[in-house]
Amino acid sequence: MILRRIILSLSLIASALFIFSCEGDDEGGNGSSNKPKARGAIGEILVVIDSTKWQGPAGEAVREVFQEDIKGIMRSERLFSVRRVDPRSITRMLKLANNIVYVTSFDDRSGGSQKINQQFNEESRQMVADDPTMFMLRSKDEFAVGQEVLYLFGTTENDLIRNLRENKSKLQNLFQVRERERLGRTILKRKSGELSRLGQDKFDINLNIPASYQLVKDENNFIWARQPTPTADRPDISLFFYQTDYKSEDQLFPENLVEFRNSITRNHIFGDPNNRESYLVTERREEPPLFNNFNIQGNYAVEMRGSWRTNTYSMGGSFLSYIVVDEKKGKIYYMEGFVYYPNEAHRESLREIETILLATEFPNVEEAD
Template sequence: MNKRKSLILALLIFTAGLVISCTEGEDGDNSNKPRARGASGEILLVIDSLKYKGPVGDALKGIFEEDIKGLVREETLFDMRKVDPRSMTRILKMAYNIVYVTTFDDKKPGSRMISNQFSPQSKEKAAADPSLFMLRNEDEFARGQEVVYLFGNNEEDLINNLRKNKEKLQNLFEVRERNRLGEVILSRTNGAVQTKGEEILGLDLTVPASYQFVKEEENFLWARQPTPTTKRADISLIFYQTDYTSEEQVFPENLIAFRDQILKTRVFGDPEKPNSYLETEKQIVPSFRNMEIDGHYAIEMRGQWKTHTISMGGSFVSYAVVDEAKGKLYYLEGFLYYPSETHKKALREIEAILMATKFPEAPKTKSKL
């Protein structure tokens, strides 16, 4: 299937608000294509240079270059690399993440190059339904690649759709980058941590082989990447469980207090100084969002930690996972110490590890004869 036919097919079966993924590339055979390449978190944005300088470019920056919540320094979700369509080369087409952007009323050369990939029938379909704005095409130029086309009849339609679907677009590439990193770091895991996770918490933990035990207690486990360098953060993972008795336990203010309670008697900047326990930095208010991990409702919390008496601090991301069937509340966290360096790649590593956790299945009820 050639590229134009795949675009026509996908647009013909589009429905409002639905994202369609076409798994075939230009020739329908991926075996001879090179592997996609690109830096972690990088998105190649293909857009006419003048359009990028206008309101469409501002809308795209608001999506892909939004600051990560809960950090001290400003760090964008993704590293967006802008390329004019006329400058696209075969090498650039090998990028891991590519986003093409155009509007069908734009006569500028770069926009026309992208618009010409759509058939007249496809444009008529989009004209009849302004909510159509996106097409996904996997492995179009390289294996493991995601190519996204963002389009509109005019800039107003496109910008409205981009704003309405901001979180969906962010999540698409967040999941891709997390899975990409996970394939690398989780290829070799620590069997001892997995065994302890089952014994202490009843959880199936997938932790990289480079992490080692720091501490274990009843209902609590702490593992750490013990060899931080200037190119690698000092990352710790903690796992804890308690009884789930009320929905109020997962209210934001209660989760912050719950976190501090766990850390106060277990995690210290200096084990010889009991007052050096870790606590949540209240000056930077943590951010929260609802998620799902292994089929269970979870609340993500992102923020900053500090030691109570020692001048140390860093970022953390955690998940409070509710298992109503078993009456358990699980707390999974990764925190890092990496002064003067960016934190987003280390945070993605934490996400990949924690979100790979498997929870015990609910007991099956026996059917009565």
Template structure:
């Protein structure tokens, strides 16, 4: 379970677990604890200890029979079981060996279930008031941007838009989002080394730690953390996600970042968008989760119209 839920979030400048976990003995479950946003129950049907017996009593006999017949049946989801908007998952096996094998084989799937649910909850929370300026700023780039009203335009050009959510105090991260569009020529542009080069060219031209110092432009951190790449989808299009760290060329500032490159093949346009965090000596996981939620919610204007 630790390997699944406390695996490190890739690309952060300091190690942070993917999820925060609180372990509770089944007999100690209270009504308040049952109201938690995410609940995970773990048991084996051959375990006679009181804790497992307490969980096993919640299973209908047909589920136990199915688990006995199908060794790969190890998970049961029950949304909103104790509270609205809740994700409840039961992990089980006829014995410990079966349970562990199934958990290890389905690690990425299980992580994704909770990532998606957290993303959905966060989207509802932060998008209750949307930014009209962001929507208007995205139009020249051909993008439909759904951002919270707290994001303000810092710079806007025909092929570039930078929005920032400045932090009024030390309790909230300083988050920036920027978007860039250029002509799509070939698949070579989506190779990791070319995405990194494109990204650095954008920030070298537009974003500076100190606006009065042109040498303070933002650049990628290549050593720790090393940039990592994943496949994803944005606006129904194949996309490349890049996670890692950023710093100013003068080494005066730095933080974590998440960038996404994708192609609008109908119009032969290549988009790169990124969110980066400035939050010295603080955790970045939740800020990166917000960035991921906002960037992956981006759509092309024509798609939004349809």
């Protein structure tokens, strides 16, 4: 609610709240078309904050937001890759980063914070003082095309820290959605026509799967696609889709969803195709699955994140799935992506899986009437 209030207020306060100080480096002229393109890998954020502030409570609060451990996987991995730079040291090249977050409080007299504070006029500071919940300003394409610049501020450091912690999940979601959309523009440019037709024929849904994925198995209510030729430098990512009848809400209880997943993989997916005992199972001991309620195109859904292994303990990795309910048709759709990439990070593979699965198109609810 607080974040929505801030965003809705931006159109009214932007001119009073923020004055850009170009510092003689007009990077784009008057039109964004003349600006260079933003640069940086998916999942990277440049945090611009005074060095002393970064080492203190405010820096800790920023790290809690952007460097929180990803839940639901065995290996410790951060949500984002954060690069910290002092405001007095930021260069033209660094200003081309895809994601930049400036952090300051108006009571901070340190040199780095004052560098950022120079961009706020007295009227804007008074507005923030009058409303301590006002703590964020988004600026798109400020220095480069395709860029997201976020300013996080407060009259006092305590105000800043409080708002960061109260809005942690919303700030995380802002960049997670942005990075998913950015990745989607790249990997979904070319889609598999074969898998799209198969999804329509079998499930009456549109599977938007990159052309780099190939069909592995097509059985009754089950489809399995996979990236071919994984290597030591390339993760092994699989996607599978399954449909069954929706009978009761009991099917959506966490324990029942785990058993549902296991029943699918037990019958269809094997680490060694020649060994029927090498089927995939859900890891429940070290890192049990996490569940979140979702809404996918108006349909109730459940997100499940966790770890998997083969029944023979020969392989293991991470997975992400969505269980989507179509009450009108009386169907449950199970969509999952799982990754096998031993001793390597899984974060970006899971982001790719999330991007592809959430691009699935379900029948329009009104058309089903």
